[in-house]
Amino acid sequence: MPDATSPSPIDGIARRVASVWGIRSRRMSEDRGITGGQNSGPVLVHAAAAVDARGVIAPAAMVLDGGEILDLGSPQQIGPVAGGMVLDAREEVLLPGLVNAHCHLDLSGPGPVPPESSFSEWLDRVLALRGDSTPAAMAKAVEKGIELSLAGGTAFVGDIAGFPRRxxxxxxxxxxxxxxxxxxxxxxxxxxxxxxxxxxxxLRDAGVKDQAVRCGLSPHAPYSCGPEVIRHAVAHEVPVAIHVAESLDEAQFLADGTGAFREKTERLGAWNDGVVIPGSHPVEYVLELLGSHPAALVHLNYIEPHHLPLLADSSATVVYCPRASAYFGHPSTGVHQYREMIEHGIPVALGTDSLLCLDTPDRISVLDEMRLLFQRDAVSSEQLIKMATHWGAQAIGEDPSLVDFSTGSIGGVMALKSDSGTPTLDEVLQSESIPRWIMPPQMFS
Known part of the structure; x- marks a missing residue:
């Protein structure tokens, strides 16, 4: 499986992300806690195919030991492995553990719910849900979200933690x-x-870097956080995630300070004499505040064509949540411009948003986002696996090599069958099969 040989604009963004956030590979890093697994020796997996962001090997043979990939190639290239067990997955496709670049695991408690009549009313529901939750209930909701994420083949998350956060x-x-x-x-x-x-x-209390789950910051959105808050988040040089251009109400509020979000800020007591309305589009406003700092810009349902070169020139990664956008009816006219973003060299990761707006009560997984885009928009499986792994890792400040099949430590390896019986990723994306872990994510801390 060859590595990419020619640099792209997106490769340059990835290098800027690594330099600013100080991403360290976990491949040989003892301080990140990678250890051997539960097996007494190597495991040789024979599969119909192994697919990652770098390409496809079909048929495939993979040698695993603990939390590491020792070798990968065709069955003829790998041959037998002395002293190891053999696992037959010849009717399945192997994928790395996926990255859910935007989720709200603390909203997993109620399960999926019907949409409200407006996005503003939906926010009221979320505020009420969080306001009624105790810290213990929040932790229990996250634990449920973790269980559902693992059930969906997720290895890494970019999780938004509402109050009380810890x-x-x-x-x-x-x-x-x-x-x-x-x-x-x-x-x-x-x-x-x-x-x-x-x-x-x-941040002082939580510790930032030397944890398997590192701590970033999320200034919620440009309509709920002033410029000083966003600049302060950037100054800490940690991963930053911010909801941007999610709704038309947001655009109206930032343009002239009117509309549903003005009414909401007044009702919640958030409006005060110090609020300054920027008079600009959310994308332009946020990019100016971020400068060269990498950030995950979540949703971007409402952008204009002239925003594409601005995003391409930034260090941002866009996170698109297809099912959530469809749930809310965003964008209200036209279609989401994630494909145009990719064409302009903008990395686009995938997220699920919260379980509240999903149609899979038994799992939280960007695998289902991949399936939606494959079936609805005819996006290639090659593009989708990159969005669900490498670009997702980039969005949350993680090492992309942990979500591909290069030798060394791996966030997880899963196998999927197709409903048709034809073991290719295209057929898997046409199916509703559930992943099974060949090597589940291991506790890194």
Whole structure:
């Protein structure tokens, strides 16, 4: 399976992400806690195919030992493995564990629910749900979300942690998932200094880098966080995630300070005399505040063509949540421009958003986002696996090599059958098969 030989604009973004966030490979890093697995020796897996962001090997033979890939090639290239057991997956396709670049695991408790009549009313429901939850209930909801994520073939997450934040982070760090927890903060106008102090205190208490689940920051959105809050998040040089251009109400509020979100900020007591309306589009406003800092820009349901070169020139990774956008009816006219983004050299990762807006109560997985885009939009499986692995890792500040089949440590290896009996990734994406772990994610911390 050859590596890419020619650099692309997206490769340049990945290098900037690594340099700013200090991404360290877990391949040979003892301090990241990679250890051997439960097996007494290597395992040789024979599969119909092994597929990752770099290509396809079919048929495939993979040698695993603990949490590492020792070798990969055709069965003829690999041959027998002395002293190891053989696992037959010749009717299945092997995939690396996937990256859910945007989720809200603390909203997993109720399960899927019907949509509200407007996005603003939906936000009210989420606020009420969080307001009624105790820290113990939040932790339990995250634990449910972790279980459903593992059931869907997820190895890494970019999880948004609402208030009180710390129970969600602790639950993730006690799990087998890796990734980044993004504690969520709000603060407009005169409340910005207090929010900035709160962010700094949380990072000091939580620890930032030397954990399997590292801690980033999520200034919620440009309509709920002032410029000082977003700049302060950037100054900490940790992964940043922010909801951007999710709704037309957001665009209206940032343009002239009116509409449903103005009414909501006043009703919630968030409006104050210090609030300054930027008078610009959310994408332009946020990119100016971020500068060259990498960030996960989530949703981007409402952008204009002239925003594409701006995004391409930034260090941002877009995170698209297809099922969530469809659930809310976004965009209300036309189609999402994720394909145009990719054509402009903008990396686009996949996320699920919360279980509340999904149609799979038994799992939380970007595998189902891949299936939607494959079946609805005819996106190639080669493009989709890149969105669900390498670009997802980039969005959350993770090492992309942990979600491909290069030799060394791996976040997880799973196998999938197709409903048709033809073991290719295209057929898997046409099916509803559930992944089974060949090598499940291991507790990194």
């Amino acid at each position: 129970p969600q982070l602790d639950a993730l760090r006690a799990s087998n998932l890796g990734g980044t927890c993004f504690p969520e903060f709000f603060g407009l106008g005169d409340r910005q200094p207090a929010t900035c102090s709160e962010m700094a205190a949380f």
